[in-house]
Amino acid sequence: MPNDQSLELLSLPSPSVTRLSQSAVQDTIQYFEPDLITIPGPRDAAAYAQVRDAADVFVIHPQLGRSGEHISHYRYSTDTGVREAPNTTSDPGMIDVLAVQNLDILPRLQSELETNTRDTGSRAATYLILPQFSIEWNTTSLSTTLPEQDQLTAISNCLPEPFTVLAGEQPAEYNHEWSVQSTQSSDTLPIVGLGADNQGSATVAQYSCTSRGTVAAEAVDASKFGLKALHGVGASTAQRLQQKECRTTQDVRNLSITELAELPGIGPTRAEKIHGHADVIESGEPLVLTNKTPIKTRGNQPPVCLDIETDGLSPTIIWQFGVYDPASDTHQAFIEKHNPKNPETVLEAFITWFIANHGNRTVLTWNGYGFDYPKIKQFLTQYCPEYLDAWDDVWTYDLYKWAVRDGNALLPGRTNKLDHVARALGYEAAETGLTGAKTAAVYQEFMRNPDDPEREPDWERHKQYCKDDCQALWHVYQAITDAKRRDMTDSGTGGVDGQQAGLTDF
Template sequence: MALDTSLDVLTIPATSLERVPQPAIRDAIRYFAPDFITIPGPRNPAALAAIQEATTDTPFTYPKLGRNGSHIQQFQYAPETGLTDATDNQSSESLIDILAVQNQDALSNLQGEIGNGTRQTGSERATFLIVPELSVDWDATTLSTTLPNKTELAAISSSLPEPVTVLAGGQPTEYYHEWDLPHDGSTETVPIAGLGATDHDKSKFARYSCTAHGTVAAESTDTTEFGLTALNGVGPSTAQRLRQAGCRTTDDVRDFAVSDLTDLPGIGRQTAEQIHAHADVIHSGDPLVVSNRTPVKTRDDRPPLCLDIETDGLSPTIIWQFGVYDPATDTYQAFIERNDPTDPESVLEAFITWLLANHGNRTLLTWNGYNFDYEYISQFLRQYRPEYADEWESMWTYDLYKWAVRDENALLPGRTNKLGHVAHALGYESAATGLTGAQTAAAYQEFMRHPDDRDHEPDWDRHKAYCRDDCEALWYVYQAITDAPRRDMTDSGSSGATGQQAGLTDF
């Protein structure tokens, strides 16, 4: 359900390239399959060598190193042509432009080139500007922030007809803020998204979905989720023992028999079976169901309704969107509070009356719903519409995350157990909304602060599409799990290094 043209960008910070084993870097690139790679952080030729060794197929930029003496690089993207280097030859048909400056001093040069027409984006859709070490200054005394180079950034944004989003290499992935910057007697709104990916304590990679509307959705992943440490039961010490035994990749582990793994110090039979089975799951991209338990029961032959909610934060004061996807009819129903963000009751009542009146005998399915969706729906009903609370509690509710992950009924191929990662690993084609859960909450918080200002409203259609995408991704994952063979994790160990499938028997 593609909503818009988007460019997938993978951030691999220079500091991560220094610390992460080469097989893990290649693993991350293969897993994310990005259109483009960027390397924020300081100049480090060893990091450049690492990325050149890791991939020859994916275009990348390392802004701090420049390119052929140029302090400014430019790339353009269109679905028909893919990503092309347009530093010296701009196209007029791109939907997304990437500009990368070597340092913040080069911003004034870029401003001049755009102003005099020697630098053209050729795009009327979106431009993303990479500034590799840009970081927001924080004053702990006055509790205020300052954006360096705001004059140049405002001028660049104002000079281009399309939306300009700045990707700041000195800010963590979670950072996103729309800065209102003064320019020529007016105000220029410039979104700043963090590109740094690291929190100084551990290395991270981050995937960015950059849309032709100028929006960007980012999510970071610890580098330990790639390479040998991606396997269940493998930490740094076990990974070191595996490397000493000749295993550098998860495929190498898959080519071991369980009996070979148990010969290594500190690896018992149960752990070896789990490691081996997970290596097979990562290789195949298919889930492995390891129990006879049924993930969902229904009252009739219809499949479960897939439910997702959006709130104003992790400790919500309002559930402002309910989304329900019905696989039986391939229809979607959304309930959104667009008018009064101080009124959590109206949208709640609209959802619960529709649900009970039309689908009171259906089963509900969520991802991590027992820790969030179901919990807050119950809480808000008891608080605002208690007459429906008992009927809601009688609904059949299931949590696929709890069944698969917490109850250990399945091994999943995602490098984390977040719904988006699992669905991606299983082949789900996500809608390009350019949103994350944190951004949906932040957008509604902004609406709550300015309920009478239409300029501060969320893009309702885009947020509705984001919630629907989560519901349909959940159904996709549910189908993959229910269609997966049920096997145990035991391995006879009789086939040696070629016996990766030995003993993975059906129940």
């Protein structure tokens, strides 16, 4: 099976699109640079028109079909990009994307797949978009039901390749493998939400849909695009900017700081920050707002980048420690694969190796003061107290705190999550299809069923996810240390306020 292909699918739920200006829709598409766009949620011709006008890629909104039997079918490969299936010769290595107008069409789709009147690649994954599909929740029994489970399972059984359902009206963060039974076997059916969740949220998300059937989502609040993405710009300031013929961040960038400061309610302090952030977003490069350095290092050695994986936000185990050393370009992982209810073994393996090999190095994390460092100290205190003094002697830093919490830098990501910032700075991650929440959930399942081979995580995949975080952190650190500086601490502009307004906090 090919492992090097990934289709970038942008989901613009129709309720989110209707809240955006046309320039904000354009900004969203330019930011994500998708291969294909889908509009899940209710049928909305106006939203479809907005997206079609802004996009130069195919846009899927099958809800607009008149016959009630519409099936969209696209194929993707790195070489050809996205093509409509009728115009493309079937290739076993191409990713297929199917979308149906409504659930009544599923039996017809199954029949076409069974009889080969509709062909999909036999190796790369097939994705099925159900624009108005959601999991049913029973408030009485507090249980969930997968609608059309038998039908979806039958479709999956028609296909030799991996099969993933993209559920239009599930939240963008939803990513769950349903256990399903069929006459042939017991299997799993991956369901991934596309964000039109009917909860009043306005979220857009891009999905990296891999040849293996795994999906990684980057969800962003729709308000982070257009003028309101800028530091300190809310609805009223955006309106004043529009009155000055500024409709995009590039328009703001083209203004002088003096012109911005003259607008009612802005002034020199906000003007400098707004202008600086417009420059950051348009250039894709960070802007450092101080002469201070992010960290201190020892012995002219770069910091080592640390990331941990746990079984939740209130963990009972740190089951993976990942350390990337940029000096040697090596990554070391410590993973508890055998006894998930014993946190001591993996902890001791990590701390003895680290103190012996890197005890004199600076350690760098992203939000480490908020999670990694306190959890490591908590578990050391409980299980390996003899190493506490040595760990306390290690120089530890948190790049997220320095850049975002302390307001020392403006970053080009539309949120402050590490993967979003790193991607905006050009880092290309491996397409593992994992998130922090999903790794925790998978390990929780392993903890409940440690002797069940089907519950054992794909260790290499989880190792790669942690490695990605470590290397992404190094990429962001390099970008910040190489960034241009605009020292605002002594410029009479009042310094920075410790937050990036218009950006989602960690």
